[in-house]
Amino acid sequence: MYRIVNGGLVTVALLSCTSLSANEFVLSKVAKPISQAVQLSLDPARDDFSGSTQISLNVLNATKVLDINGLAYTASNVTLSGNKPCEMSATMLDTGIVKLSCPHTITPGEYTLSLDFTAPYNRQSVGLYKTIDGDLPYLFTQFEMSDARRAFPLFDEPEYKIPFQLTISAPSSEKVYSNTPEVGTQQQDGMTIHTFAPTQIISSYLVAFAVGQFEEIEVKGMSVPGRVITTKGKIASAKYAAEQMPIVLGALEDYFGVDYPFAKLDSVAVPEFPFGAMENAGLVTYREDILLLDNASATQSARQRTVSIVGHELAHQWYGNLVTMAWWNDLWLNEAFASWMAAKITHQTHPEFESNLRLPKNRVMSLDARLSTKPIRKPINNEADIMDGLGLAYSKGEAVLAMVENWIGESAFKAGIRQYIQDHAYKNTTADDLWNALAKASGKDVPQVLRTFIEQSSYPLVKVSLNGDQLTLSQQRFVSAGTQAPAQIWTVPVSLKFGDAKQSQQQTLLLDKPSQTFTLPFAPTWVFPDADGMGYYRWLLPEQQLSALLATAKTALNPRERLALLSGADALLDAGFIDGGALLNIVGEFVDDQHPQVVASALGLLQAQKQTFIDASNHQLWAKFVTARAQLAVKRYGLSTVDGEDPQISKLRPTLIALLGFEGQDPNVIATATKQTQAYLTQSDAADPYLIGTYLQIAAFNGDDTLLEQMQRQFEITKDAQQRTHLLYALGYAPAGKLQQQILAYSLTDAITAPDLSYLYAGQLYRDDRKQAFRDWAYAHYAAIASKLPPFALPRLPGYLASGCELAPLERAEVFFTPKVEQVAGYGRSLAKLNEQVNDCVILKQREQASVVSFLQQQ
Template sequence: MREFVACVSLLLVTSGVFGQEPVDYRLPPGIRPLSQTIELRIDPGQPEYSGEVVIRLQVDDDAERIGIYQVGLDLASIALASGEQSRDLEATAGDYEISWLADGKPIRAGQYELTIEFSGRHSTDALSMYRVRFEDNDYIFTQFESMYGRRAMPLFDEPAFKIPYAMTIIAPAEHTVVSNTPVAERSVDDGWQRVEFLPTKPIPSYLIAYALGPLDRARIKGMSVPGYVYTPKGHAGEVGFVQRETPRILEALEDYMGTPYPYRKLDFVAVPEFAFGAMENPGLMTFRTDLLLVGDKAQGQMAVTTLGIIAHEVAHSWFGDLVTMAWWDDLWLNEAFATWWSQYALGRVYPQFEVELRLPQISAFATDQRTTSTAIRRPVRNEQEIFSNLGLNYSKGATVLRMIEDYVGHETWRRGVQHYLNKHAWGNATDVDFWSAISAVAGTDVGSIATGYFNQPGFPVVDINADGNVSQQRYVPYGLDAPDLQWQVPLNIKYKQDGKIRETFFLLEEEAGRIDLPENADWIMPDAGANGYFRWQTAPQQYYSLVDDAAELTDREKIALLDNSEALLNAGRLSLGDYLYVIDALLSEPHPLVLLPVLQKLKSIGNNFIDSSSADLFGRFIDESLVDRYAIMGFEARPGDSEAMLQMRPALVRLLGEYGHDSAVRNSAADVAERYLSSPGAVNSDVGREALRVTALADDGGRYEDYIETYLGSRSARQKSAILSSIYFQNSKIIERHFDFLLSAAVQAGDAIRGIGAYADILDDHATIYGWLGNNLDALEAKIPQYQHALLPERLIGICTDANLQLMQEFFGSRGEKYAESLSKASESLKTCIGRREREREALLAFLDQYAG
């Protein structure tokens, strides 16, 4: 009990965010929680549960009512006590999922205990407190971020309310019960166990977590705190890789942050049904099963993904858990840093994966280039607004952080981060707090640079001509208009003159400026290091010279050059012929991870430029460019393959198998697919997945039963994930049958929409998709997580044709306002793609004509 009180005292000292102006979508200032006890009675085998919460409150000024969040709960009793006095309150539903508690009498300033008895039903959509049936066993898991805790229990469900929670769970005695903190006491009576957990440190409500059911566990040794990996029954033997590598990641984090891991334990839970990828609940982090159940050895993309997500979630222990954003408009403070740090950690701890060649800005640019894009920092009133452009919090945020780190220097940045964490530990912070801390250590105002990227949508395109004149404007895809904006752009400039490579720096603070550059430079690369969040263009001859001399660039810069060239194509600044010239120049790159994005760009061309009139020539181009490389590498991993080779091979075999004419590739795919279905451990899972896809694309549906039967009988999380993401049979009856299967209990809620979106990416004609949705939209939305509903148009962009655009607009345009924002973004992407294809058709045919005959 002493520790619980101490936590409350700490909270009162460190939290200073309750002076916000009143807004209708947040609880009013002046009434705040100090601590909360939670008691739940749960049986995973039953759909209902019951509970009681006791919340210590501070009321600063007399009030008429108390606001609290709850959704769909049956509130049996509500009592407000102060000393010996107690009164019953009644709940009235308000806007924004707030319930107002009152009895018609004033609530005087002071401290109170608010006790609420309630009951509810377990969710089934992988959000809030939800029930999962997995391999004939019942489990309970939680996912409270962002606004789902209120569906499980009454809460002051805002991130600014960081308080200690004391959890007690009453459950059938045979089940394992875990939560954020270690068990304080356990007792058993009449077949039921009562498990009391130690109070948490001050945390926001969205980080409350617990799990129960027939869980097995495996210990993680070698960490500064105890830890286990909890798995569904019978799967604890599949986490050897995670057991071995997690201590290395935690040690690197503690070293970088300069402080020990701040919580009592570090447990992971492999969750068989999950709406997201993972969740950073302190002391009890949750992950999709296919991220943790990877066996004793993981390689290639599988290893990079698992390690990267573990690093991301554990980094949240400092950024997000220890220091929490004050409101959802600063969610980037959590996600951008965790994304940046996960890449830094993998580069430091696992140099063999060369993760520096994975540029997060590539995915950020693709989303942020839309004129419908919104700023990362903007007013957020509800769940849907959190998920609008959510990915930019990760990708764009991490890119801008790396750009600022590059600007101030790595060690200065690190000391600034540590200063920020130390100053705001156990409390909340805003963007101003973060940039003030970095600026104080750096001795210069970096916030003025950064806020232009966080507080505005989009990004600049920087033009540099041969004599050093430089200017900026907002990047906009061809044919579109958007309000012009301005940024401060740090330019690390590399150029070649008289056979020598030189570098200089220039901060473009206005719309235009002048850089001291020699007029006779062979080429100019304005993004040396490839850390910038901007596009760029130089004089045409200098651009071509840079492409021809790409060997002088780092591997990271080569990838940035490729992606920048695609952006210039999309803006109408570079022809498709010139873009293909860049691709052709980089196809001979020896480094597999430089070739990988080239292959990905070629696949994008195949999806969005190639039709029946150009498919044969495009296939010949693919064969001539890549068959020799394939002959050396083969379809499957070989002894001595580098990690880079293991990451690149799946993309190579997919491209050759889907677009090339070499039947040997498809024959190998069929053989590997057969072996992967019968014995997943015998084949690299990344290659196995692409073999399944290539085989399905070449099959009219005859093997669909083989895929589904294997999926239903498999106990391998990785194999099940690979199969479900590889159902590419294009027979319309098979497609409809598969969509029906996605609605069945055999498919987890979080996976259903992935299967439908996969078909949007491979079908030239989306009529089958929308025909099925017309009859099944309600059933689909009843199954999938709630946050996915409004995002459906963006999940179905896929192949860009006028017909597919019309189908999307007619379908979603008539179905209500909730789809409007996503439909606007999806429509813009499709229109831009369609226009580009028509505009560049002749250039494509001219390039491919060299492969005729």
């Protein structure tokens, strides 16, 4: 705890929260803020900062104790002024709540809470944090979910939407940005005091500011002023983003039917950033490799990524910032909606990207099927609860929203969203408010569909039986083979495509019972139970009907449907409805598909199955099979980019190169990779932009200490954000032995920022010998890794070290991390999920290994 005496210094000691109940993570409701002014003195050259704040608040009930949020600062002069002033004592809990006590009872009414504070700059990329870029120090903020409390005292919960007014003093050599336009400056002793206009009413997690020697360019063509802001020496790479923002913003304004709601729209490219981007109102921050690229040499994939993530963050300006969730249990909807909206806007503004072929459900359905997985709308008490399954919330939520839109129709969905935004602007809402708006606009029972998918974990397995024109649909929970799970039922919009030699049709049927029979317009010879890949469910056809579908799939199904078919077949193996050899046969047939993205998906699924079933006895069989399948695509598409070729082919080729270089150890590919790498290290535009990332990884994996030193040196000096990321990934592929150990040691130096660890460690998991060496090193250096990782990322560590198909790494992780469960919120859940994933994989391998080996031997 900390204590205050006569307005003196408050010192901090954290209290244990092991016995705290859930409501002690939430502020008491005896008071609510009205507005807040914050004054900060920030110098990037220092390691700490100071400030003061005044919170106008309304005390609702008589009390002696007020709650605010705070972490990791030292406070002084804590006073409450109003009807009966008092100096307050304070106790800071490690739940992030500060208990402020007054000697006498505080009666209801309006007051002003004032206090001064000092704190260190955070060095783990959360709160108000400091980073070094090009030998220059910079300050940035990242407040979502609950890290604004690390920067200044406040009511740090989303339901408290108030205006914030920031005044920031910084050295006159530094530029300062915040959410709102600057309305005044004052020079004083080499410092400049920057006064910013009050914000609209916003939640605390959307407050943001940045200090440093920045460069900027104006974004023209938007309905409000805006800039793209970069650290020194990088502004030339900001032009593409600046060109795209008015296009994306205009499309969003048209969709919502409401103008962008804030006074300006600045976008900051941040060299050290723990997420992809953050939708701070009026000052959106991005990991710099998302925002900065050279359009002349950028791949279509890089451009698509920029547009999509800009679309995601700008969609939040309406859904999240203008209309805000009342509590974090609806964060799933905040992020799912932005992801869904970004996909729609990206395809609308850039159909050439073919981003509509992206199926977000494929990334998360295997996770969602596990018994240890929680619903995406669930109770939230602390940050560990928020981060638990956050990726699932994005992708499952997006897929379910797309399924509902497909069911009720695009125009009804749009009308519901528009009305929802208009009705709830500058307010807090729950998911029910949106569901009801969609129901009113469509006349359909949208809440019933959404509740069954959002408030339950997993999803249905829809069994399909066809008898003439009679189609019977039945449902049960999808689980891995042999798993027992409680019975569940969903209300499922089942989207069908069916046909015969003369015709095909689509129809959506609502399955809301365990089994229902429907009459089709004609008797089809084949049926595909996931038209346009819109269903968040898996499906099962009888063997004869599955064969009929596969026989016509390449001509009757569009590319998105063929992608959905592949992932659906993969799921049937997990559920035990087809064997391993049958799956490899189905997937292998699509390696020569006419669409490159389908080919890439098929090759990716083969690689995924290899990771499950490979061992010392069949290593050569797998290498032969996978490289032979890759050669089918190589014959069609070649190994070098051709001027004017379809970008979808260019996107596929790195997969082919990686398979030949890593799996096949093709000497020509390795030699080309080494040559291209040397050229790239000398001149970044000298290499094929689609292939250079893969070439760098292959070269590093086969490289020596001279090459690795060159890569490290270029990584440290480059101002090219794309090159920096390419090199970061490549360094993770350093060959086993001394060089791998050198790179692992390098990861703990100041050259590697906290968010960069996951990029550098990704390549460590390639090949068993390197994976084992990485695990040994990580356990030996756990304390250093744990102190460097962003706090929210720490619970992921057990899964990172032990996921896969082996029991020994799981047992080691359980022995190591179980004693730390009380220390790190989230470790318990991570271990439970890890246990289920590994054991499911081991059982699958035991069940299907003979079938897989038999298939490989026949190739």
